[in-house]
Amino acid sequence: MSSTKLLTLKTSDGEEFKLDEAVAVKSQAIKNMVEDDCVSNAIPLPNVDSKTMTKVIEYWKKHSEEGVSKDQLNDFDKGFLEVHHSVLYDLLLAANYLNDKELVDVICQEVADRIKGKTPEEIRKEFDIKNDFTPEEEEKIRQENAWAFD
Amino acid sequence: MEFFWSSSHVPVDYFRFLPEGCISEIFSLTSPKDAARFSAVSRTFMSAAESNVVWEKFFPSDYNDIISRSDSLMVSPSKKQLYLSLCDSPILLDGGKLSFSLDKKTGKKCFMVAATELGITWGDTPEYWEWLSHPDSRFSKVAKLNSVCWLDVRGKIETRMLSERTKYFAYLVLKLEDRFHGLGNANAVVRFVDSESDNDAEQRASVVRLSGQGPRATLPLSRDDGWMEVELGNFFNDIGEDGAVDARLMEIRDLGWKGGLIVQGVEFRPE
Numbered sequence: 001m002s003s004t005k006l007l008t009l010k011t012s013d014g015e016e017f018k019l020d021e022a023v024a025v026k027s028q029a030i031k032n033m034v035e036d037d038c039v040s041n042a043i044p045l046p047n048v049d050s051k052t053m054t055k056v057i058e059y060w061k062k063h064s065e066e067g068v069s070k071d072q073l074n075d076f077d078k079g080f081l082e083v084h085h086s087v088l089y090d091l092l093l094a095a096n097y098l099n100d101k102e103l104v105d106v107i108c109q110e111v112a113d114r115i116k117g118k119t120p121e122e123i124r125k126e127f128d129i130k131n132d133f134t135p136e137e138e139e140k141i142r143q144e145n146a147w148a149f150d
Numbered sequence: 151m152e153f154f155w156s157s158s159h160v161p162v163d164y165f166r167f168l169p170e171g172c173i174s175e176i177f178s179l180t181s182p183k184d185a186a187r188f189s190a191v192s193r194t195f196m197s198a199a200e201s202n203v204v205w206e207k208f209f210p211s212d213y214n215d216i217i218s219r220s221d222s223l224m225v226s227p228s229k230k231q232l233y234l235s236l237c238d239s240p241i242l243l244d245g246g247k248l249s250f251s252l253d254k255k256t257g258k259k260c261f262m263v264a265a266t267e268l269g270i271t272w273g274d275t276p277e278y279w280e281w282l283s284h285p286d287s288r289f290s291k292v293a294k295l296n297s298v299c300w301l302d303v304r305g306k307i308e309t310r311m312l313s314e315r316t317k318y319f320a321y322l323v324l325k326l327e328d329r330f331h332g333l334g335n336a337n338a339v340v341r342f343v344d345s346e347s348d349n350d351a352e353q354r355a356s357v358v359r360l361s362g363q364g365p366r367a368t369l370p371l372s373r374d375d376g377w378m379e380v381e382l383g384n385f386f387n388d389i390g391e392d393g394a395v396d397a398r399l400m401e402i403r404d405l406g407w408k409g410g411l412i413v414q415g416v417e418f419r420p421e
Contacts, residue, residue: 108176115184132193
């Protein structure tokens with residue numbers, strides 16, 4: 001059995017997280033650094049705050065656990081993603097930065113599920129999006145895409 | 151679904167700060183109909199919703215191969231435009247044997263088999279069936295029924311050409327001339343050629359109405375292209391490994407003379 005190596009990750013707000021290398025390399029970015037052998041000290045992650053890193057690690061750990069069934073993972077993911085869209089945004093940026101494609105895909109699917117089948121008004125309301133079209137511009141777009149607005 | 155709002159929550163449009171690649175991925179996981187609506191949400195949404203990256207994902211994976219079977223030159227300023235063009239203007243494949251289009255809301259594949267490729271009993275006999283061009287037809291020839299006792303028209307398609315995990319309907323695409331006569335009802339059935347014999351399928355054929363009294367819903371319906379259509383049946387295409395599907399219209403029990411219909415083809419499409 002190979003010895004587990006611990007990595008130290010340092011977030012933008014100065015907090016340090018110690019994590020098994022085997023788990024941390026879910027991030028392709030971290031994996032590259034490990035392979036390039038530049039991890040003697042803490043790995044700086046200036047684009048991720050501790051609040052978000054905590055959630056990312058929670059996801060990584062669950063998805064590294066042994067003996068977890070697919071159903072249990074799905075249930076976990078469902079609960080994990082049941083957060084305000086501002087949290088999803090932070091998670092998506094972090095997953096993108098850390099280059100964890102699996103996590104990026106899962107978050108994108110969650111956002112897609114939240115905007116599917118909704119009208120523009122509903123989407124704007126749910127995601128605090130300002131309508132920056134003039135009424136004439138919006139009407140033109142709706143007419144050009146009339147088939148989608150039945 | 152309850153979301154927790156922190157006491158200091160200020161509404162922020164986060165989509166404005168997401169990398170375009172992320173927004174494109176999110177939109178490509180929705181549907182063509184959704185993406186077209188997203189253009190009306192905000193400028194940020196519109197920019198991503200019109201992008202080639204998003205619309206490329208809505209095409210069937212084999213669309214380039216399919217388009218290469220057409221003689222038409224497909225030039226479009228954007229993938230969205232190409233997508234809409236394939237929905238609104240079917241293209242002819244294989245020298246005009248069948249046409250191809252996409253179902254607008256879902257991007258699923260639709261095919262119409264030309265009359266010349268259908269199995270029409272007595273189709274070679276000019277007193278019964280005539281072959282001519284028609285201004286409204288996308289194909290070079292349509293089949294005009296002068297008169298026949300034994301009406302049996304069938305169209306076939308390979309399931310591997312169709313979109314996976316999709317329920318398909320088969321329609322006979324036709325016009326009824328003023329002199330249309332002898333066909334109040336007919337029988338129709340759709341079968342998987344490899345797993346059911348013609349005879350077995352015939353036993354379970356359903357009745358379709360072509361004219362006469364009765365609930366309007368069961369009569370031929372008008373299409374947008376100036377033709378009518380009669381539903382022949384439906385089937386579920388799983389992963390396209392079920393061989394060919396055969397859709398058949400027949401009136402071979404009542405052998406009175408029938409005539410006055412024009413057949414353009416048999417269409418296979420999702421709704």
